Amino acid sequence: MASRKQKSTRPSDNELTAGSGGELHPTTRDTQNALTTNQGVLISDDQNSLKSGARGPTLLEDFVLREKITHFDHERIPERIVHARGSGAHGYFQAYRDAGKLSCAAFLQNPKVKTPVFARFSNVAGGAGSVDLPRDVRGFAVKFYTEAGNFDLVGNNIPVFFIQDAMKFPDLVHAVKMEPDRGYPQAASAHDTFWDFISLMPESMHMILWAMSDRAIPRSLRMMEGFGVHTFRFIDAQGKSTFVKFHWRPKIGTASVLWDEAVKICGADPDFHRRDLHDAIERGDYPEWELSVQAFDQDEADALPFDILDPTKLIPEELIPLQPIGKMVLDRNPDNFFAETEQVAFHPGHVVPGIDFSDDPLLQGRLFSYLDTQLSRLGGPNFHQLPINRPRCPMHNFQRDAMAQMEVPTGRVNYEPNSLDPESPRENPEAGFTTHPANQSGDKLRQRSPSFMDHYSQARQFYRSMTQPEQDHIVNAFAFELGKVETVAIRRRMLGHIDTVDGALGKQVAAALGMKGQADKIKPATQPIDLQPSPALSMLGKAKPTLAGRMIGILTSDGFDAALLDRLQRAAAKEGAVTQVIAPRIGGVKSSSGEMVQPDHALAGAPSVLFDAVVLAVSEAGAEKLATNPAAIDFIRDAYAHLKVIGCVEAADLLLEKAGIEQDEGVVSLDSNRGASAFIEMAKQGRVWPRADSMSN
Numbered sequence: 126m127a128s129r130k131q132k133s134t135r136p137s138d139n140e141l142t143a144g145s146g147g148e149l150h151p152t153t154r155d156t157q158n159a160l161t162t163n164q165g166v167l168i169s170d171d172q173n174s175l176k177s178g179a180r181g182p183t184l185l186e187d188f189v190l191r192e193k194i195t196h197f198d199h200e201r202i203p204e205r206i207v208h209a210r211g212s213g214a215h216g217y218f219q220a221y222r223d224a225g226k227l228s229c230a231a232f233l234q235n236p237k238v239k240t241p242v243f244a245r246f247s248n249v250a251g252g253a254g255s256v257d258l259p260r261d262v263r264g265f266a267v268k269f270y271t272e273a274g275n276f277d278l279v280g281n282n283i284p285v286f287f288i289q290d291a292m293k294f295p296d297l298v299h300a301v302k303m304e305p306d307r308g309y310p311q312a313a314s315a316h317d318t319f320w321d322f323i324s325l326m327p328e329s330m331h332m333i334l335w336a337m338s339d340r341a342i343p344r345s346l347r348m349m350e351g352f353g354v355h356t357f358r359f360i361d362a363q364g365k366s367t368f369v370k371f372h373w374r375p376k377i378g379t380a381s382v383l384w385d386e387a388v389k390i391c392g393a394d395p396d397f398h399r400r401d402l403h404d405a406i407e408r409g410d411y412p413e414w415e416l417s418v419q420a421f422d423q424d425e426a427d428a429l430p431f432d433i434l435d436p437t438k439l440i441p442e443e444l445i446p447l448q449p450i451g452k453m454v455l456d457r458n459p460d461n462f463f464a465e466t467e468q469v470a471f472h473p474g475h476v477v478p479g480i481d482f483s484d485d486p487l488l489q490g491r492l493f494s495y496l497d498t499q500l501s502r503l504g505g506p507n508f509h510q511l512p513i514n515r516p517r518c519p520m521h522n523f524q525r526d527a528m529a530q531m532e533v534p535t536g537r538v539n540y541e542p543n544s545l546d547p548e549s550p551r552e553n554p555e556a557g558f559t560t561h562p563a564n565q566s567g568d569k570l571r572q573r574s575p576s577f578m579d580h581y582s583q584a585r586q587f588y589r590s591m592t593q594p595e596q597d598h599i600v601n602a603f604a605f606e607l608g609k610v611e612t613v614a615i616r617r618r619m620l621g622h623i624d625t626v627d628g629a630l631g632k633q634v635a636a637a638l639g640m641k642g643q644a645d646k647i648k649p650a651t652q653p654i655d656l657q658p659s660p661a662l663s664m665l666g667k668a669k670p671t672l673a674g675r676m677i678g679i680l681t682s683d684g685f686d687a688a689l690l691d692r693l694q695r696a697a698a699k700e701g702a703v704t705q706v707i708a709p710r711i712g713g714v715k716s717s718s719g720e721m722v723q724p725d726h727a728l729a730g731a732p733s734v735l736f737d738a739v740v741l742a743v744s745e746a747g748a749e750k751l752a753t754n755p756a757a758i759d760f761i762r763d764a765y766a767h768l769k770v771i772g773c774v775e776a777a778d779l780l781l782e783k784a785g786i787e788q789d790e791g792v793v794s795l796d797s798n799r800g801a802s803a804f805i806e807m808a809k810q811g812r813v814w815p816r817a818d819s820m821s822n
């Protein structure tokens with residue numbers, strides 16, 4: 126056997142051995158890149174298991190093989206029962222100003238302090254390996270590592286929830302997940318068990334309207350709003366409580382994809398959202414959100430036409446405005462997906478002095494559930510010691526031992542009170558967390574408050590607050606989802622609920638399903654009322670022209686105009702957009718000046734659904750070739766059907782013709798010198814909505 130090459134090197138922490146006189150001296154091996162077992166034994170051969178003879182059986186004695194395989198066998202931990210598929214990033218939160226009037230929370234006091242955060246965005250229904258763009262609610266969870274302990278704001282991208290009481294959560298989740306006998310559908314609510322449950326739970330109607338809206342198919346995790354959903358409390362230094370609702374608003378605005386895009390993106394790039402977040406942070410385009418609260422007292426709460434403890438209701442911001450309190454910037458990708466994004470353990474019960482709970486019965490149930498789930502997901506009660514979960518402030522107590530203990534607590538004292546160690550941790554009545562002394566009294570009973578009984582008014586308000594395209598999408602979403610429901614009685618029941626939400630909506634959905642006049646008659650527990658529409662609920666209504674963070678796909682062919690590409694790239698960069706060059710082949714594309722350009726994508730792997738706007742920058746000869754390429758025709762047809770702005774050189778006319786496209790205001794000529802900027806101006810407006818009408822005529 127060849128002798129092991131030995132070098133004397135500087136010792137590392139885990140490589141010191143005690144020498145004479147207690148002195149530590151280095152072992153004689155190169156630890157920089159030595160492959161070892163988990164016990165630190167150098168490995169001589171990582172290619173072959175130990176066998177009895179070169180062709181003989183493997184020996185049980187091979188501890189190197191067994192350790193490696195055993196570790197591998199246990200690499201996965203149980204995935205989250207909901208929100209299994211998620212993407213995370215590090216960053217910071219910075220308060221705009223001292224929020225002491227509302228809350229004494231340490232991280233809200235000093236605008237100079239940047240509090241580290243870790244955010245995780247997630248899908249709810251699908252497994253960890255499912256796709257990014259099913260129709261689904263998105264989780265929006267943020268862990269603030271504050272100087273007074275960890276605060277987790279575990280919210281969603283929709284401000285209300287399906288159910289009012291934690292008792293129904295397991296049923297809801299069972300109903301939406303794959304059906305238990307057949308094991309499908311994965312990551313999809315369009316099946317009988319989900320709609321059966323929903324049709325029997327009128328309290329879910331408000332959330333269902335949101336789930337059928339564009340909110341459930343976001344364009345990017347960076348373009349989602351986030352909500353704390355429940356009413357929480359802020360507590361000031363004097364102990365005064367103010368109710369608050371939390372809101373996150375993305376700096377680059379909200380945006381969604383169309384349903385047909387969502388379906389196609391799931392095939393073209395199942396990691397569309399995860400990649401988008403990762404790439405944006407890698408290129409220094411850091412996503413940013415503003416955190417606001419709606420703050421109100423008991424009198425204001427009492428004046429609202431619904432109960433602030435009911436998580437199926439929101440407070441229109443036209444009634445109680447948003448007060449911005451700070452911003453979150455995500456500026457660092459995780460180093461390791463498993464160690465950070467997978468092992469991060471959020472819990473709405475992780476609050477700090479200055480923040481407290483309300484009696485919302487859904488929140489109360491969550492306060493039990495999250496700690497409990499971490500025990501089985503992360504293997505025991507020491508998950509707070511994992512680097513991603515550890516508080517960044519000092520942490521001392523007498524909790525000891527248990528599975529996966531990673532600390533070595535010292536000393537004789539592991540109890541309190543004690544007299545043996547005066548330095549050991551003690552409680553702090555002044556600065557310690559004190560629960561707001563809300564007065565509680567009442568009979569013990571299992572009952573839903575009568576103040577929770579109006580299930581339709583806010584659903585109606587939501588629908589009536591949408592713009593026309595948004596309303597159309599809701600109709601289409603219902604038609605798609607209910608179209609997948611096999612049981613006719615469930616469809617009829619749902620049509621009855623939708624009718625109760627809004628008669629016109631009900632008619633359109635029934636017509637789309639070919640089920641006119643078949644809606645069940647629903648008898649609401651409380652008759653719905655007509656609330657004032659809330660324009661702030663519409664994403665399109667409040668969208669500002671922008672290309673920030675958006676992606677432009679430029680389809681090229683050999684002989685493309687290099688100067689035009691340069692103009693486009695510069696104009697797009699000025700608006701904060703990213704351009705990507707697509708070519709027939711990944712090996713390269715030759716510009717008109719003979720320069721070989723390395724494209725970002727081959728056409729076959731870059732359908733137009735991956736971009737917000739597209740450009741056809743082809744040469745005449747290139748257009749002729751592409752005219753016989755189905756991927757090129759699909760690229761254009763889809764871009765047009767998805768109401769995208771299309772920039773074209775004259776040579777692309779042949780392709781437009783082949784794709785059967787009628788030129789409209791959204792098809793912008795790039796042939797003049799002003800072409801690139803005209804295209805950018807048009808693309809900033811977003812989708813070409815009038816085209817939807819002309820296409821449906």
Ligand code: HDE
Pocket residue numbers: 205206207208211245246247263264265266279280281286290291292294352353354355436469470471487488490491494495496498499
């Ligand atoms: Fe969750 N939820 N949830 N939830 N939730 C979990 O915790 C639960 C609810 C939310 O990125 C689980 O660690 C109950 C509302 C997010 O790791 C679990 C109820 C809202 C995430 C759990 C709710 C959320 C979770 C699964 C009703 C929005 C992902 C794994 C009483 C305000 C956090 C885990 C992450 C995850 C329970 C309802 C948001 C099982 C019992 C309402 C963003 O503990």
